[in-house]
Amino acid sequence: MLATKTIGEAKDTLRKLVSYSLDGDGNAPPVFLWGGPGIGKSAIIQQIVSELGMDVEENFIDLRLTQLDPVDLRGLPKLDSDEFVRWSIPHFLPRDGKGVLFLDELNLAPGAVQNAAYQLILDRQLGEYKMPSRWVIISAGNRPEDRAGVNPMKSPLSNRFIHWEVETNIEDWKDWAYKNDVDERVIGFLNFKPEMLYQFQPEQSEHAFPTPRTWERVSQLLEIGFTDTNDIASAIGLEAAREFQSYISMKEELPNPQQILDGENIIPERPDILHVIITSLIETAKHQTGHEQRLMEYAEQLPTEFTVLLIKDALRAGIQLQKTQKFTKFVQKHKGTIIENTQNIT
Template sequence: MKPSEIVRALETLLAIRQPAFLWGAPGVGKSQVVAQVAAAHGLELLDVRAVLLDPVDLRGLPRIGEDGASVWCTPSFLPRQGRGILFLDELNAAPPLVQAACYQLILDRRLGEYELPDGWTVFAAGNRESDRAVTHRMPSALANRMVHLDFDPDLDDWLAWAANHGIEPRLQAFLRFRPTLLHAFDPKRAEKAFPSPRSWEFVSRILTARPDRRTLLVLLRGAVGEGAAAECIAFLNAFDELPHPDAVLADPSGIAIPEDPAVVYAMCESVARTASSDSMPSLATLAARLPVEFGVLLMRNAARQEPGIVHTDAFAGWACANSDVLV
């Protein structure tokens, strides 16, 4: 399931307080999606890393009560009131005894004498066993207590998120050009760094620091691996060497069209960000000169940037001229 589908599923389960477990490869954004659901509904998010717990950490410590009987002092991190999501991250990486301690909390909403408040729902997440991450096989008794959702990264969902979270626009353009690099994780290879939605967010932050070119290459290799880093830097270099969008729009019928598809793609991304009703005639002229697939790309991205351009005469004329490829 792609992230937007996961969100809808979690919102449905949230309404009935049904526990769920998100399965996904490292770095795909499982915890971010849970945080997104909590924020959208104004809920507190309590993120508990199960892998860091011992069984006694959940049950708490005993003390002698006034009547001489032992009473369990439940841990302070468990909620006592309000509404929220109790998120047990990396649950299947926790030792079996810790997972066993979660049985009653997940199904019965209790843990010894502790009771989870009515306004709280339990969600959990972890890596798949096939990812060769640190995991323990989840006991069937625990697995049967939750709805299981498989998390798959999706470029359109990631781009929608990136546009609202300050991700470097050139990096968004690169991943539109090379969508398979959004998440390229091979558990059979012993790579320390690999492309993932999480590591591309690292790259965006690195780019905002504006390191020199040599340092940038080293850092990107350390974030997304050597191959992805080399492709990304080549694209960024092509993007930076393009004529300014204003120069392109000033002479759309005469500007030289690059031969390298990656550079043409970068040009389309760069110019599309200037989209407006005033620039639409120049955009349509440039789109008509590009190979048809790049013309469609330019106009699609321009319409995404400024939806109102679809009502202009220039856009209507371009659409009519390319109606055979727009059907």
């Protein structure tokens, strides 16, 4: 049984491993991330490279082994003299500097290609090629149960990696979604129904299903102007699209969030309506200034779980609640236990 981490936990641990190698303290062990399709395994690697101040173009190599033949890794032989043959070094392998070599979809590659990669992963070299010391090897792939057509990984290769199974997490996803301007209707719906973030069923044959990646597609469709149920279903499937559209319809019937920011205390009893109001309120407030105190006043009138939701998501959206006196008093009153991890968001 594999060790399990959320996307956020995996990202934090990988950042430490990468930093360890970049600082020249030693070679970090190679890591293999296992997980279902579309959960963001590949995306977090690029994020780590950027967050550590490196250039993705120069310090990140995304090598898809499914697109290579064994000779592509080893390099072509060339005659060095009348007696010797040397192997040319593939141009895509790092020569110097520092960074991350990302072997995506490793277990989708044929066995012969995996064999060719074995020496690179095990010994950090291929023939005469040696990988620079400040480069880290990270790999990722789907699980056998995901029906992704994976090939068995041989034991000597598997034994070289540290293995983590990565899972989705709504809090981690919202950290990313607010930073990347995901449509507030998508965020609001998944706040209301977090179980819809990931709905992959390997035994079913649908082409479209909800994952973090396909919800990003929904946000892109909405930005372009595609709002029809069938258009949304093309990304996440018909059942999820119908639920999402029901949420949208309910949202359109609610009061304008500007009324709350202007001082009206509209506090519905239904949790689904509160979810809609909170995300709409945050979306409106983040494009204006001077509403921080009002948001704290409104948050304090809500049931505790919605108080926490409003405060945490407002901070994720970049609204500076922590600068208000009410925020300071609130944190002191609850001693940080109710709004766990809020300090990290700020």
